[in-house]
Amino acid sequence: MSADAPVTPTFDDLPLRPELLQELASLGYEEPTPIQSEAIPHLVAGADLLGQAATGTGKTAAFALPLLERLPAGERGRSPSALVLVPTRELAMQVSQAVHRYGRGLGARVLPIYGGQPIGRQLKELGRGVDVVVATPGRALDHLSRGTLDLDAVGIVVLDEADEMLDMGFQEDLESILDEAPVERQTVLFSATMPRHIDQLARKHLRDPVRITIGRAQAVAGSAEGPRIDQTAYVVSRGNKPAALGRILDVEAPGATIVFCGTRNEVDELTETMNGRGYRAEALHGGMSQEQRDRVMDRLRNETADLLVATDVAARGLDIEHLTHVVNYDVPSAPENYTHRIGRVGRAGREGVAITLVEPRQHRLLKAIERHTGQKMDVARIPTVADLRARRMELTRAALREELLGDELDRYHAVVDALADEFDVVEIALAAVKLAHDTLGGDPDEEQELPELALTSDGRDRQGQAGRSGGRRPPRGKGGGDVGRVFIGLGRNAGIRPKDLVGAIANEAGVAGRDIGAIQITQNFSLVEVPSGQVDQVIGALRETTIKGRRATVRRDNRDPGN
Template sequence: MDEDLFEPEAGFAGLGLRPELLRALVSLGYEEPTPIQRGAIPPLIAGEDLVGQAATGTGKTAAFALPLLQSLTRGETEGPHALALVPTRELAEQVSQAVHRYGRELGVRVLPVYGGQPIGRQLQALSRGVDVVVGTPGRVLDHINRGTLHLGDVRTVVLDEADEMLDMGFAEDIEAILAETPTERQTVLFSATMPPRIDAIARRHLREPVRVTMGREEPTPGELPLVRQSAYIVARAYKAAALGRILDVEAPTAAIVFCRTREEVDQVTETLNGRGYRAEALHGGMSQDQRDRVMGRLRGGSTELLVATDVAARGLDVEQLTHVINFNVPAAPEAYVHRIGRVGRAGREGVAISLAEPREQRMLKAIERLTGRRIPLEKLPTVTDLRARRLELTRASLQEALDADDLDRFRVVIDSLTDEHDVEQVALAAVKLLHEAAGGDIDEPEIPSPLPPRREQPENRGPRPDRRSRNGEDDVTRLFVGIGRRSGLRPQDLVGAIAGESGLPARDIGAIQITDRFSLVEIPEAAADRVIKALSRATIRGKRPTVRRERYNR
């Protein structure tokens, strides 16, 4: 009996964790460490620096939180014992809660610091003393500059989701924060992807780090993969209709639909609500209070679909999420990895679906190369498929009613009708009424299959006048963007911001000129107002630049 009682902690006990942590893990229902935990915890306890490549949902929070709690001694230092930097408010809250749960018996004092929260509360907690600070780079640096956070006693620094932090323009903040910590600290870096810039940070700030690379656990033979991936090739004009049909067939419990721009988020949300779904928008134009209310409704079940931009959805963790849908294929394969990492967690199967325009098929191939997994191309549901699906839902509703035991009170209706009609006809009429009350048959045109991408004709292979021309063409304008080389701006940053925020295809962006203080970029005149409006609300390399037409543009 005693052996059975303590069997769950045997796996973690083998990693050398202190008894207080083992008891906390048992009380939380943890039985066996995940692969990333087995690989990371022993070297971290031994004091090694570590670079870990791990997808969301692999248990990486415990992989770094348990070792930093292992060496925690209350009252030994004045400042924090450990600092964890994360990209978003939501992730700061999640990591902070996890550290608190694991270190409950140790009396750990953990403080999340992020923007959007009253700073007075954070100042009071810091003045009383904390053991672990979990924060976003901007707010942590703010406290350092105020003199309210001192990192001279920090023994461990964790950079969690480092690729996300760099994508959000936090590189300079991270460098400034690390400069305030002791050089002999232990440094831990976790990232879902390992582009060259992450390796560059590791070379600068980590000392002979142990490297641990883990993906999701592979399913055993015969089992379904944790994330079922698929894609549909759809012309842009029919994407909204295609999304509605896919949702009708998939019937997700809760889903996130990713869009590129705020305007697209609002348009898709309106379309889905018009189709009868309970959809909510989430994007950077909303206040933190609005975002919190939206997330509360999703977690509470009153909302079933969240339509969001990548930036707004960073760090979100929704337990009941079953589907991730890419309304557009992300331009960066790494972004796809982050998106689908939100489903298929804790042994539950998830679904990742992408709607791709014909020209985006090459992006799907790039994702397949990165993930090492094929993304099957599926055929869109037809009107016949949708009608069959709705009839199946009607049948399921009837079956549920038949399984109930409260039907007798309706017998008088059946008895009166069967005096004049056949029982089967009465049943068919009842089914018809139920079916129509649930929405009835789909009555909409078929979505045509898109034509394969056509090759450019030979006469069009020269420079296109709508992209590179500087000959005073009326259809081209040049924008002034008030950020340049001194802020670390690269052409790809500008292209990504324009395409991501305004929806203008990257192929329509012309020549880019970057100087020390500003940049000039050619775009179609017809899109100028839309691009200016979108970029004026966007953050590029951590700054919100001035954007306008070039004053001397002809």
């Protein structure tokens, strides 16, 4: 080895106690990622930290290991010593599982608290005593108002995915929670992006923080644990997207795959279409109950489903070990969302594939993503019918070869011997190959060629999606489905703003932000349109939580025709 070669750090080089190192070794972790190497020593030393790190760079372990390292030895009290705040229930579960896994050797008591889960169970566990609480802001504030969450012993507060929490309208909830935590605490903030409001939050609540920035490119170059993602775009018209997706997946033959769609309705429609093409597809979006979500994730992890069609919010924080492909069915208008999506694959040194279906007029969106990632995206042509035919022949050949290498062919000798008296052996083999080929899928000759398109260079994007440029979309009742209206007894006098209501409904009731319609805020109350089938779900969830720290009367609006 050259004397100038960099020395690759190991976990043994970090200031971690033996129980944690042993657990990391048992999990197969060999070397820390760049964010872990840089952050862990500072956090163990007690410094505040402001970290910018993309999804998939290992930031969960970067804050989880130090907070476990700082757990008191011996008997611990009932009050938590660490609080981790995350934007969604899925991320709360994922982070909680990771902290529990790393802290098994220490007997760490970890509790996730989030909306949609029976609060009685959370109250019981909090009463028994916990070391680390992983919570969504709304539910954490709810427990604080009830007096069931005691922060007096908290020595470290972590804000994970801080930009996402602020985008969901949780800024004032976060401010209230941080004000309740001890002044002499350690505060850690991780965010994929650093807009101005994140910097303002950090200046107010962090004391002389260490600043660390780890981009995806650095993660790839700096560690074998970094993501390795092959990124490809296919230019296709909107009407041909379902057929193009099926054809690409037929040729790619991926393992588990997530397909990201822009709306809940699109998720449901595409799931039905892909099941019709023979894929084992499952939908995941904010309109589903937690029980339904859990069933979907169990099917994916147990490999009884191979295709997950999801919205961004519903899939936030998912970590599926055997995931190989991510598909952007819609090009995300924010490059940061693209980074979050493709971060689902290429983790822990594994290779992954990111596929994006681009409409010809989306030239500017694609260029913005390339500038953000610093990588030129390959633009490929959609597989042709000939490509499909060749791929399926390849699969047939592979299946037959596997059978020929096996040892269960003897019982079929009688069939071949009987036919050999009438037909040539080669003809018998060809007939057998045809039967095998027909069992592997539909006939490519029944597929129509899809037009080969190119990106337009005028840069005009006529999608007309106001919600993506900051405006609210039209009410769903105007051509987008039936809506119901929810009355919430808090208004401008309570400091309520539209994003407060969107954040509360999206996180506590599981309704995607884009499915929330018109919002009217008066001095003393607010009216919010939501899909009619989810009115009762929203009412039930909001009655169990607080909005900006206050409980509200929540009911169906008296003028709602569905009342």
